Amino acid sequence: MLSRTADSLYWVARYMERAENLARILRVTDRLSLMPSIGDTGGNEWHSTIVVSDCEEGFYEKYDEATAEHVISYLAFDPDNPSSIRSCIEAARRNARSVRTALTSEQWECLNTTWLELTRIKESRLRGGGLHGFLDWVKERTLMFHGSTVATMLRRDSFHFMQLGTFIERGDNTARILDVKYHVLLPDHAEIGGGIDYYQWAAILRAVSGYRGYHALYKEGIKPWLVADFMIMREEMPRSLVACAAKIKECLDDLAEEYGQRHESHRMAGARYSQLRFGKVDDVFGQGLHDFLEQFIDQNNKLGAEIARSYLM
Amino acid sequence: MPDARLGANSGMASSAIFDEMGLNDQEVRRAYLGLRDWLKETPADILALRREEAETFFRRIGITFAVYGEGGDPERIIPFDIIPRILEAGEWRHITAGLTQRVRALNAFIGDVYGAQEIVRAGHMPADQIILNDTYRHQMQGVSVPNGIYTHISGIDMVRVGADEFYVLEDNVRTPSGVSYMLENREITMRLFPDLFSRHAVEPVDHYCDALLTTLTSVPPRNCDREPTVVVMTPGIYNSAYYEHSFLADQMGVELVEGPDLYVKDDYVYMRTTQGPKRVDVIYRRVDDEFLDPLAFRADTALGVAGLMNAYRAGNVNLANAVGAGIADDKSTYTFVPKMIEFYLGEKPILNNVPTFRCSEADECKCVLENLNELVVKETHGSGGYGMLIGPKSTQAEREVFANLIKASPDKYIAQPTLALSTCPTFVDEGIAPRHVDLRPFVLAGKDIRVVPGGLTRVALTEGSLVVNSSQGGGTKDTWVLKD
Numbered sequence: 001m002l003s004r005t006a007d008s009l010y011w012v013a014r015y016m017e018r019a020e021n022l023a024r025i026l027r028v029t030d031r032l033s034l035m036p037s038i039g040d041t042g043g044n045e046w047h048s049t050i051v052v053s054d055c056e057e058g059f060y061e062k063y064d065e066a067t068a069e070h071v072i073s074y075l076a077f078d079p080d081n082p083s084s085i086r087s088c089i090e091a092a093r094r095n096a097r098s099v100r101t102a103l104t105s106e107q108w109e110c111l112n113t114t115w116l117e118l119t120r121i122k123e124s125r126l127r128g129g130g131l132h133g134f135l136d137w138v139k140e141r142t143l144m145f146h147g148s149t150v151a152t153m154l155r156r157d158s159f160h161f162m163q164l165g166t167f168i169e170r171g172d173n174t175a176r177i178l179d180v181k182y183h184v185l186l187p188d189h190a191e192i193g194g195g196i197d198y199y200q201w202a203a204i205l206r207a208v209s210g211y212r213g214y215h216a217l218y219k220e221g222i223k224p225w226l227v228a229d230f231m232i233m234r235e236e237m238p239r240s241l242v243a244c245a246a247k248i249k250e251c252l253d254d255l256a257e258e259y260g261q262r263h264e265s266h267r268m269a270g271a272r273y274s275q276l277r278f279g280k281v282d283d284v285f286g287q288g289l290h291d292f293l294e295q296f297i298d299q300n301n302k303l304g305a306e307i308a309r310s311y312l313m
Numbered sequence: 314m315p316d317a318r319l320g321a322n323s324g325m326a327s328s329a330i331f332d333e334m335g336l337n338d339q340e341v342r343r344a345y346l347g348l349r350d351w352l353k354e355t356p357a358d359i360l361a362l363r364r365e366e367a368e369t370f371f372r373r374i375g376i377t378f379a380v381y382g383e384g385g386d387p388e389r390i391i392p393f394d395i396i397p398r399i400l401e402a403g404e405w406r407h408i409t410a411g412l413t414q415r416v417r418a419l420n421a422f423i424g425d426v427y428g429a430q431e432i433v434r435a436g437h438m439p440a441d442q443i444i445l446n447d448t449y450r451h452q453m454q455g456v457s458v459p460n461g462i463y464t465h466i467s468g469i470d471m472v473r474v475g476a477d478e479f480y481v482l483e484d485n486v487r488t489p490s491g492v493s494y495m496l497e498n499r500e501i502t503m504r505l506f507p508d509l510f511s512r513h514a515v516e517p518v519d520h521y522c523d524a525l526l527t528t529l530t531s532v533p534p535r536n537c538d539r540e541p542t543v544v545v546m547t548p549g550i551y552n553s554a555y556y557e558h559s560f561l562a563d564q565m566g567v568e569l570v571e572g573p574d575l576y577v578k579d580d581y582v583y584m585r586t587t588q589g590p591k592r593v594d595v596i597y598r599r600v601d602d603e604f605l606d607p608l609a610f611r612a613d614t615a616l617g618v619a620g621l622m623n624a625y626r627a628g629n630v631n632l633a634n635a636v637g638a639g640i641a642d643d644k645s646t647y648t649f650v651p652k653m654i655e656f657y658l659g660e661k662p663i664l665n666n667v668p669t670f671r672c673s674e675a676d677e678c679k680c681v682l683e684n685l686n687e688l689v690v691k692e693t694h695g696s697g698g699y700g701m702l703i704g705p706k707s708t709q710a711e712r713e714v715f716a717n718l719i720k721a722s723p724d725k726y727i728a729q730p731t732l733a734l735s736t737c738p739t740f741v742d743e744g745i746a747p748r749h750v751d752l753r754p755f756v757l758a759g760k761d762i763r764v765v766p767g768g769l770t771r772v773a774l775t776e777g778s779l780v781v782n783s784s785q786g787g788g789t790k791d792t793w794v795l796k797d
Contacts, residue, residue: 001587002570004574098550101559112374311587313585
């Protein structure tokens, strides 16, 4: 397979996953903003969303203040923001178009239809009650794309490169969603688990479609350390950090078997998986949740770069 | 004395336009009887519905061609007319024989151009016609190509003016496009009108891509002792025919590469893959000559591969079509094709050329200038229906502009009588009405010559219009060849 083809497939998957997660982040922020504010943190949910989406610089070049309207416009629709939902879907389609021969017709048609529908959506629709409809649409289309990938692609290198893109991006995004909590509630590295933040933790669980999953696994009310355990350490949870690490390791192993070659990326992926698989959530809190997540995001980026070095260039 | 090629005497520009179905019920031609009945049974609103479905289908799977720099949606759909055009088996046999003959002669000619130039020595063609031609590539002089094949894929544009009168209008032997429409149009017709389809015995076209791959693997480079690795090379997603490039690569199961995916080392061509470098043997390139290799041609391009020409000359890679094949594509060369057929093959041409004036000849130029209102004037290197004058539809001012252009550089122009192109029933806003059509069949030349029974029929959707080019508002039709 051409390295460029593999690279494009990897990015198609990454961009679609990013679009989905942006929708999830916007959803959780919107929910948090509707809750009674706590102490002096009231009203900075939208700012924190810009921070965790890693768009601070671009956003504040354009706007002075992080109001709901500005943030939604910037993250959902702004063509100047290369990571807006709209830009992600466009980038995914652009990448897909250059490698159509490597995609199944179901994948292509799903992506192309998504893009065509997007071009018809007016930004004004996002104001007032329209935001949720739009976010639902994004989630539905991205899940459909994901489904078409899993259901129609041959299990060979092209599939593995897409999966790698999906799980590198998803790990990054789950870590960021969890970090929203930190930015909203703990601006001064205050101690987690004060008891007043039940609804915020519940919103985070909903953002990763984990509200019912959490209860099914723990059979307990929402406890911050259990939510962290759920989103970091539980492999049953398909968006958890360890689940993403497991998938990445599995894809790389499949590629090694298919190609008969192993690279530095294999060692890195294996080491990271072991760390999460056999780690303890107490240690995460010992280190500090925020520091842990930042470190994870950094390692994740390094792994992505190493995968690119192994195969995509 | 009026020239025999001019309208009044040629019989080609007569007012009687040939309709391929037959304009009234008594005259319906045999091939169209089934279609006629079906059209009678099928209400217009069903046809309109089907046309909408066709458009949705094309959009959804992304069969678009790109028009940049004109504003509007850059990804356009070529309008598809849902009523098929039908050719009989006998008509097709005649066309196939003529096309095969023509492509044999064109290959012989290009080989001669880059070889001994016997045709010039024999006095049948002026040397300037070759060496002063913009499409002549001196880099190819003395280079031998596998099996002597230069044009592996040819799109021969034909028009029809009567029941038995087919003419060749143009030979497209550089990077002719449109074959994906032939295939997709068939796909959509079968999907939309299974009942109509099942009433006819239509020759299938879906083996085109297999035939293309067979053709390409039958001409491996000199230094290739294994099953050759074939790739399709595209300028990229912004090329107007990108969809077709990806479609063909997909159907053949080969890689679709861009210039930066390839590199040359020690005169061999490799592609960059996830498993390291892989040798490439045959490149079906949809990139024009000038952009193929910055070391040999234009240096200001990133579309090509540095060193590709050296690998080609060393016999380590084969290119389809060959570099320099465009010499046979030029519209002024076209006038010599009947001569080529006699000279190289010792045969009489089966398909005729449209009688053509070469403005490079003083007396012919004079005749053209005196009769601009009757003639179609074309640029010799033009394509896509741009840079042409349709005399009978032109204004005095337009004719003056062209007269000056022709006087300034006569060798850049040719002129032909305005042909009464045949019409076919077409579903337009007013209902079913006759519209002018042409035909582009595709000829594959490798170890053998193959013509898949069908082609791209282009239709001028505007009433009375003769310009069928998709870039100028033309549409396409599915083209059926009936079995005996």
